[in-house]
Amino acid sequence: MTSLATTAIELLLEAPFYAHLLGGLCRTFSAEKTKTMALAAGEGYFQLYLNPDFWEQGGEERKARLKHNLLHLVFRHPVEAGSFADRFLYDLAADLVVNQFLSEKERWPGAVTVEQFAGLGLQRGGSTHSYYEQLAAAGDSKELQALRARAGEVFEEHAWWSAFAEASSDGGQEVVRMNLDHLIRNARERAGTLAVGQLPGELQRLIATEPKQDLEIDWRRALRLFAGKSRETVLKSTIHHPSKRYGTTPGLRVKRRQHLLVGFDTSGSVDAEDLAAFFRELFAIWRTGAQITVVEFDAEIQRTYSFRGRPDSKVRGGGGTSFLPLLRFANRQATAGGLIVFTDGFAPTPLLPLRLPVLWVISARGVAKDSPLFRNLPGRKVKMNPSA
Incomplete structure (x- = not known):
């Protein structure tokens, strides 16, 4: 879609690192996968799903959400998601971290911020782990109860993070992490020293980390x-085999x-x-x-x-x-x-x-x-x- 190309060009002019990071992702428009956009992972690649209706109507929010998701990659949030017991608290902690790197003008209605949870002792500059621990210690506070009831809507963009765990099932999480590190390094090198130097200090430190050596896989x-x-698994109707579950015809035949x-x-x-x-x-x-x-x-x-x-x-x-x-x-x-x-x-x-x-x-x-x-x-x- 033209709007995606336009947004990518705007990013290239305003924040080249984000533009080059976006360029390393497979981008697919799908109304079924997401209401806005969502990150996922495959065997050796990273995917960004984009809802076509959102991109036609999203205005400036498109670019803000794009930066939001790219920041999740920089912080390796999708890779770490499976390591936390309470997924809701992790989703919240991850968003609290990345939304600090969006300006007040860029934050869309409903975006969570640290200021909303000041009553729980949260302050700006914390890490994902520290926020998670503070939120877990808060128990079922009123703020968390209200947000947990809307978690599916607020954190809809995180729905496909489980694909990162599935993509690492054979080669291990380190392989997925290594691929992500290389993606970030390539974006850093293409953006250049001057553009990287304009990023906040914490982001500069994160993307300056050199990837681990490639794992020796035969x-x-x-x-x-x-x-x-x-x-690919395909289900086909067949009148020759009744359904094993219901005993009716037509049944289903699994073909690979x-x-x-x-x-x-x-x-x-x-x-x-x-x-x-x-x-x-x-x-x-x-x-x-x-x-x-x-x-x-x-x-x-x-x-x-x-x-x-x-x-x-x-x-x-x-x-x-x-x-x-x-x-x-x-x-x-x-x-x-x-x-x-x-x-x-x-x-x-x-x-x-x-x-x-x-x-x-x-x-x-x-x-x-x-x-x-x-x-x-x-x-x-x-x-x-x-x-x-």
Whole structure:
């Protein structure tokens, strides 16, 4: 929508760090997911749901809520949510923290502030943990009782934070945290020293924290986990099987389908041993019943074909490499559940919002894990070891 592009440009001019952080998120308009906007997480990426009606009518509140949600990312609030026993108190504590970084003019009606809870001893400048403990100690005060009754409405934007816990179920919370740290670092580097220096001191300290070193996850395991998460469960009516619950017809049949796109870099710089190892793993995934569409690309898409157990011997391409044609193609594939890109990584960083989860499998002789080309790739990234 035009209003989103306009708001992003305004942010870029007023607060470049927020604009670049927004640029690292997958953005999806959905009236079903949220009434305003909401953060969620997937396998190696972060999602921002936006209600189209809100964006058409929201006025200046759009930008304020956008900053509000981006601040939650900076404070890592969605990642920490599952560690607190009382989710209502955590939601409140998190909002009390980030809303201090919005001006009085930016705060919309209903936004919670520390001043509203001065009677409970809360003061400005506190942390999420300290606010949570103070609120928990207050018990069922009148202020908290009244707000708890409206929690679903007031904290509706936090509804999808549980997706951060689900996204970390296989690789652990540290993997999600690491991906978020890299997202924040990339936004900081793109914004530049001057723009970052204009942020409040506490935010500068938060975003100055360097990400932890990438966890050593075997690329084969990462590939299989990613492929497994691309499965989609579909319910279909059938007159041949009555409902097990009610004994009536038609019943329901559970079908699982899996469609993967595999981008194959044919620029000619991928080692033959790495290529053979990659297709052995792809064969194992294909044997589980997955539908796999191979997309050969260099600077353009050369051809696509259905994988039948082995790569086509007539590989086309051999020029330079660009990821943009592949990602644009993937965004148009409505039935695909994920994109795997096998490449050496030597290409300009693609600046394009992604509709699909993506896993980059970098060949052993490809870009180094500590290089900007590797770090700036959107989505999950794994590098093959030399003895792949």
